[in-house]
Amino acid sequence: MAESAISAVLGNVSTLALQETTLLCGASSEVEFLKHELNRLQGFLRDADNKQRRGDEGAAILVSQIKDAAYEADNVMEAAEYMRKRNRLKKGFMGAIARYGCLPSDLSTLHKVGVEIKSIRRNISEIFEYATRLKIVDDLGHTCIEKVDIDDELPQDYGPIHQNFEDIVMVGFENEYKEIVGKLVDTEKSLSAISIVAMGGAGKTTLARRVYTSPGVKRHFEAVCWVTVSQKFKGIDLLNDIMKQITGSTHRPEDQMQEHEVGKKIHDFLLQKRYLVVLDDVWETDTWEQLNRKVKAFPDATNGSRVLLTTRKEDVANHVPMPTNVHPLKKLDEEKSWELFSSKALPSYKRSAIRNVDEFEKLGKRLAKKCDGLPLALAVLGGYLSKNLNAQIWSDILSDWPSTKNGQMMRDILARSYKDLPNHYLRTCFLYLAAFPKDYEINVAYLIELWIAESFIPHTPNHTLEETAQRYVTELAQRSLVQVVDRSRAHGWIEGIRIQDILHDWCIEEARQDGFLDAMDKTDWPSWCIIIV
Structure with a gap:
C-alpha cells in the first residue's frame, strides 16, 4: 500500500x-x-x-x-x-x-x-x-480518513498464543517428521541426502527446521549448519556462512580468503565430524556443484553425514550427486486443513464468546477447503478471520473467492490480511521486515529499537513506545504474518520471529512498488542487501 x-x-x-x-x-x-x-x-x-x-x-x-x-x-x-x-x-x-x-x-x-x-x-x-x-x-x-493521531491504538485482542508457528504447521506432517528424522539418523554410513520437494506455502521449510532442531538430530550430529540458498546466490557467501556456523569463527574482511581456501577449511573441519548440512530453498540443479567447484568442501568420511535440502522443483530434488531420498510433501487433507484453520480462526480463548459458533464452523470448513491444503494459506487466512468474527464477512469472502491458481490465491490472501491491519503504522512495521535476509531469525528487542528509530511506532496513552511495539509483534504473530521462534519463559513475551519466504518475497515486492525500500542485486554487494528509501 x-x-x-x-x-x-x-x-x-x-x-x-x-x-x-x-x-x-x-x-x-x-x-x-x-x-x-x-x-x-x-x-x-x-x-x-x-x-x-x-x-x-x-x-x-x-x-x-x-x-x-x-x-x-x-x-x-x-x-x-x-x-x-x-x-x-x-x-x-x-x-x-x-x-x-x-x-x-x-x-x-x-x-x-x-x-x-x-x-x-x-x-x-x-x-x-x-x-x-x-x-x-x-x-x-x-473519504474516510484513517486515524493517525498519537492516540492511535490497536484493538484489545491479546489472547494467549499457546503454540509457535512451527507447532501449528506440524498439523498433518507428524508422520513425515518422524520418517525424515529416521532417515537422517539411520545406520547408513555413506554421505547421502534427503530432498523435501513441494510448492511454495506447503510447509517444507518449516518441516525441515523442525527436523533440524529436533533433540534426536542434535544429539546425532557433531556439526550442523543451515543456509538459505534462494534464486540468486553467491557460492562464497554460502561457504562463509557455513564456515562461521560450524567453526564458530569467521575470517576478517581484510583477510580476503578465496573461495577454495574457505572450502578447504570447511573440508578439514568436517573430515573428522559427523555433520548435517541443510540447504533451504534450492532453485538450481547445479547448486551442490557450485559449492564444491573449487574444492570438495563436504567430504564423505563414511560416518553417516547427511545433506537435507528443500526445493520447489522436482528436478532439483533428484539432481544431488549422491544417494538421495526424495520426499514429496503432500498437501493437507480436508480434516487436517480444518484442524489447522480452526486453531487460527477460532482459537479456544475466543470460542466461549461466540454465540453462533456452529455457523462460523460451517463457513470455516468451506473456506478451509478452498485453501487447497496449503498450511501457509490456512494459517494466514485463519489469522485474518480471527480478527473479523463476523459471519457476513466470512460469507462474503466465500462468495468472492477467486478461481485462480495457488500462487495468485496466496497473493490474494496475503494482500487481504495486510490491508486488514489496524493502522498504517503496523502496515509499515510489517513491510520493514523485508529489510532482513530471507529466513533470518529476527531478535524482537533489536527490531523494536529499529522501528522506534524509524518513527514507525506512535505515541499511545498509557503505553511506552516499547510496549506498543511489542503489541504490534503480537498482532502480527496472531495473524500468522510472522512465525514465533522464541519466547521468554518468564513472562511469555515474543523474543524471536521469522518471516516465511513467500511472505518475505511479497513484502519486498509490495515495499518496492510502494517506494518504501528496494533490493540491490550487485555482485559486489551481499546477496540480500536491502535499501530503505
Whole structure:
C-alpha cells in the first residue's frame, strides 16, 4: 500500500508538533499545517492506490506524486528536528537563548524550513486539484480518513498464543517428521541426502527446521549448519556462512580468503565430524556443484553425514550427486486443513464468546477447503478471520473467492490480511521486515529499537513506545504474518520471529512498488542487501 510512504513522515511531524513551539520560532505553525495536509492525503490515498493496481495511469501518477511530497516533507522535518536537538545541547546563556528564543544563526535555517514547507504544501494542494479534476478519487470531500493521531491504538485482542508457528504447521506432517528424522539418523554410513520437494506455502521449510532442531538430530550430529540458498546466490557467501556456523569463527574482511581456501577449511573441519548440512530453498540443479567447484568442501568420511535440502522443483530434488531420498510433501487433507484453520480462526480463548459458533464452523470448513491444503494459506487466512468474527464477512469472502491458481490465491490472501491491519503504522512495521535476509531469525528487542528509530511506532496513552511495539509483534504473530521462534519463559513475551519466504518475497515486492525500500542485486554487494528509501 502506498500509504506506508507517508507513515514515518506523519510520525516525525506529530513528534515535532508536540515540542515547545518557541523552539521553531514561528515555523511550528507551518509544521502543524503540513501535518494536517499529510493527514488529508492519508485519507484518500488507499482509493488512488487501488485504482493504480487496476491499471489506472492517472492514479499511478497521483500515487507517485504523493510519495515524492511525503519524502520531501520528511527531509524538512529531519532538518527542523536536528536544529531542535542541537539547541538543547547548548549550555549557559547562549543555550538559554537557543531553548527559549532564536539565535541569529538559526534564522536562515528557520527561514529555509518555512519556505520549503510552504512549497510542499503548494505541491500537496496541486495534488488535490489533480485528483479532483481527473476524478481519480471517488468522493474526495467525504473519504474516510484513517486515524493517525498519537492516540492511535490497536484493538484489545491479546489472547494467549499457546503454540509457535512451527507447532501449528506440524498439523498433518507428524508422520513425515518422524520418517525424515529416521532417515537422517539411520545406520547408513555413506554421505547421502534427503530432498523435501513441494510448492511454495506447503510447509517444507518449516518441516525441515523442525527436523533440524529436533533433540534426536542434535544429539546425532557433531556439526550442523543451515543456509538459505534462494534464486540468486553467491557460492562464497554460502561457504562463509557455513564456515562461521560450524567453526564458530569467521575470517576478517581484510583477510580476503578465496573461495577454495574457505572450502578447504570447511573440508578439514568436517573430515573428522559427523555433520548435517541443510540447504533451504534450492532453485538450481547445479547448486551442490557450485559449492564444491573449487574444492570438495563436504567430504564423505563414511560416518553417516547427511545433506537435507528443500526445493520447489522436482528436478532439483533428484539432481544431488549422491544417494538421495526424495520426499514429496503432500498437501493437507480436508480434516487436517480444518484442524489447522480452526486453531487460527477460532482459537479456544475466543470460542466461549461466540454465540453462533456452529455457523462460523460451517463457513470455516468451506473456506478451509478452498485453501487447497496449503498450511501457509490456512494459517494466514485463519489469522485474518480471527480478527473479523463476523459471519457476513466470512460469507462474503466465500462468495468472492477467486478461481485462480495457488500462487495468485496466496497473493490474494496475503494482500487481504495486510490491508486488514489496524493502522498504517503496523502496515509499515510489517513491510520493514523485508529489510532482513530471507529466513533470518529476527531478535524482537533489536527490531523494536529499529522501528522506534524509524518513527514507525506512535505515541499511545498509557503505553511506552516499547510496549506498543511489542503489541504490534503480537498482532502480527496472531495473524500468522510472522512465525514465533522464541519466547521468554518468564513472562511469555515474543523474543524471536521469522518471516516465511513467500511472505518475505511479497513484502519486498509490495515495499518496492510502494517506494518504501528496494533490493540491490550487485555482485559486489551481499546477496540480500536491502535499501530503505
